[in-house]
Amino acid sequence: MKNELILILDFGGQYNQLIARRVRECNVYSEVVPFDISIEKIKEKNPKGIIFTGGPASVFADDSPKCDSEIFNLGIPILGICYGMQLMTITLGGNVEKANKREYGVTAVKIDNSSLLFKGFGNTNNFLMSHTDFVNELPEGFTNIASTPSCPNAGMENKDKNFYGIQFHPEVVHSENGINVIRNFLYEVCKCTGDWKISSFTKDKIQSLKEKIGDKKALCALSGGVDSSVAAVLLHKAIGKNLTCIFVDHGLLRKNEGDEVEKVFRDQFDINLIRVNCKDRFLSKLDGVTDPERKRKIIGEEFIRVFEEEAKKIGTVDYLVQGTIYPDVIESGLGKSSVIKSHHNVGGLPDYVDFKEIVEPLRDLFKDEVRKVGLELGIPENLVYRQPFPGPGLAIRIIGNITEDKLNILKEADSIFREEVANAGLHKSINQYFAVLTNLKSVGVMGDERTYDYTVALRAVETTDFMTGVWSKIPYDVLEKVSSRIVNEVEHVNRVVYDITSKPPATIEWE
Numbered sequence: 001m002k003n004e005l006i007l008i009l010d011f012g013g014q015y016n017q018l019i020a021r022r023v024r025e026c027n028v029y030s031e032v033v034p035f036d037i038s039i040e041k042i043k044e045k046n047p048k049g050i051i052f053t054g055g056p057a058s059v060f061a062d063d064s065p066k067c068d069s070e071i072f073n074l075g076i077p078i079l080g081i082c083y084g085m086q087l088m089t090i091t092l093g094g095n096v097e098k099a100n101k102r103e104y105g106v107t108a109v110k111i112d113n114s115s116l117l118f119k120g121f122g123n124t125n126n127f128l129m130s131h132t133d134f135v136n137e138l139p140e141g142f143t144n145i146a147s148t149p150s151c152p153n154a155g156m157e158n159k160d161k162n163f164y165g166i167q168f169h170p171e172v173v174h175s176e177n178g179i180n181v182i183r184n185f186l187y188e189v190c191k192c193t194g195d196w197k198i199s200s201f202t203k204d205k206i207q208s209l210k211e212k213i214g215d216k217k218a219l220c221a222l223s224g225g226v227d228s229s230v231a232a233v234l235l236h237k238a239i240g241k242n243l244t245c246i247f248v249d250h251g252l253l254r255k256n257e258g259d260e261v262e263k264v265f266r267d268q269f270d271i272n273l274i275r276v277n278c279k280d281r282f283l284s285k286l287d288g289v290t291d292p293e294r295k296r297k298i299i300g301e302e303f304i305r306v307f308e309e310e311a312k313k314i315g316t317v318d319y320l321v322q323g324t325i326y327p328d329v330i331e332s333g334l335g336k337s338s339v340i341k342s343h344h345n346v347g348g349l350p351d352y353v354d355f356k357e358i359v360e361p362l363r364d365l366f367k368d369e370v371r372k373v374g375l376e377l378g379i380p381e382n383l384v385y386r387q388p389f390p391g392p393g394l395a396i397r398i399i400g401n402i403t404e405d406k407l408n409i410l411k412e413a414d415s416i417f418r419e420e421v422a423n424a425g426l427h428k429s430i431n432q433y434f435a436v437l438t439n440l441k442s443v444g445v446m447g448d449e450r451t452y453d454y455t456v457a458l459r460a461v462e463t464t465d466f467m468t469g470v471w472s473k474i475p476y477d478v479l480e481k482v483s484s485r486i487v488n489e490v491e492h493v494n495r496v497v498y499d500i501t502s503k504p505p506a507t508i509e510w511e
């Protein structure tokens with residue numbers, strides 16, 4: 001069954017993925033496509049509506065992105081946001097004025113709530129405005145539906161053609177009731193019925209995988225991360241024992257993590273699981289290596305080698321399962337092509353694994369949707385909401401060369417930190433937090449004894465995209481407890497410091 005679809009034409013704005021997610025939150029399936037998508041392709045996709053995103057360009061620039069103007073003759077409702085509204089305006093014969101000053105911030109917008117777009121709204125609403133140019137003359141057939149003192153045409157509609165333009169950003173949380181503008185476009189204008197539900201996605205996906213794979217064999221590299229775990233369980237529900245998962249435990253996972261992964265997949269789901277314990281192999285490859293990028297490369301390559309060796313024992317498989325998700329697809333070329341996600345994000349695709357086709361059951365889903373599918377499938381919450389963990393694992397959290405002793409020290413210290421963050425109820429608000437074993441030794445005193453031991457650094461950040469982030473203001477009493485427990489319970493640590501740098505200029509990881 002094909003879902004109702006909203007096409008989102010990407011003009012390069014920073015909120016494009018957010019628009020797609022908001023549409024899906026309203027139970028309508030959405031896809032982000034390049035702004036220059038062909039008319040034939042649009043017809044083929046047969047969307048219920050189209051949204052033009054914002055973008056950094058000015059419609060006056062020669063090289064500004066423009067879509068095929070035929071799009072306005074398809075009889076499909078269109079909502080233009082910010083740049084999208086301005087493009088709609090100049091294409092349909094209105095006028096945009098070039099401004100020198102940018103208007104930015106949450107602004108009270110006067111709105112005409114007789115417009116379908118603002119059904120259920122009051123007379124004013126606070127929306128985020130972020131623009132330089134603005135529409136000063138509406139195209140023929142359009143009427144004004146919103147304004148601010150500095151932007152007389154903050155909204156416009158052509159009721160007959162179902163074309164809408166808004167200068168503000170309804171997709172961001174700062175816009176009050178923003179989601180309702182999107183919902184009104186979907187339900188009042190495009191007449192969607194709302195057939196995108198995670199529960200039906202899960203059911204349909206299992207069924208379609210069953211039909212596609214039948215009694216053939218599939219292989220999946222399991223990392224314990226959310227994406228590969230959800231992909232594996234989906235496949236397992238579809239083809240049962242014909243799925244084999246290989247879990248390469250490089251020994252650089254957090255305390256008890258390898259066992260926890262095994263417990264879930266083997267005991268709870270009864271998945272055909274091969275756990276390869278190869279800590280010694282990785283440690284010997286890493287012996288004496290201090291350069292972070294070399295560590296990453298060695299781990300990535302070794303991971304692939306182990307996976308290949310295990311896969312060879314199984315022989316030819318028909319399908320290789322990848323946990324690619326929708327942002328990977330968009331970022332690697334706006335749906336045109338997909339870069340195949342490497343296992344653990346550390347290496348490439350195994351060269352010597354004999355498979356016929358790749359299967360990517362999550363390639364249409366955003367991360368929050370993957371999590372919902374995970375919960376739906378019965379994967380435990382702590383795994384579904386696991387904080388991101390780098391593929392090279394603790395190797396890039398031990399500064400300098402890696403030894404088994406250092407690994408054990410870090411595992412213990414990190415486990416205490418995580419336990420206390422959870423005890424303080426902060427685990428949901430801090431997006432990533434961990435301990436780092438610095439290569440620094442310093443003098444301390446324990447009882448009457450002089451000590452000369454390691455310094456552990458604690459790192460905790462709040463971020464939405466992991467590209468930028470701020471250090472988390474963990475209360476002093478929590479930090480005090482963590483510090484005191486680490487120096488008392490973990491041998492060879494006599495000092496704990498807290499990293500108070502944001503990203504940028506620092507990165508989240510220390511290596």
Ligand code: XMP
Nearest residue numbers: 296344345388389390391392466507508509
């Ligand atoms: P940085 O340190 O660059 O990290 O601020 C941003 C996010 O990426 C994760 N990270 C990695 N993930 N392989 C991964 O799979 C890696 O080599 C790697 N390096 C950093 C990091 O944990 C954070 O979430």
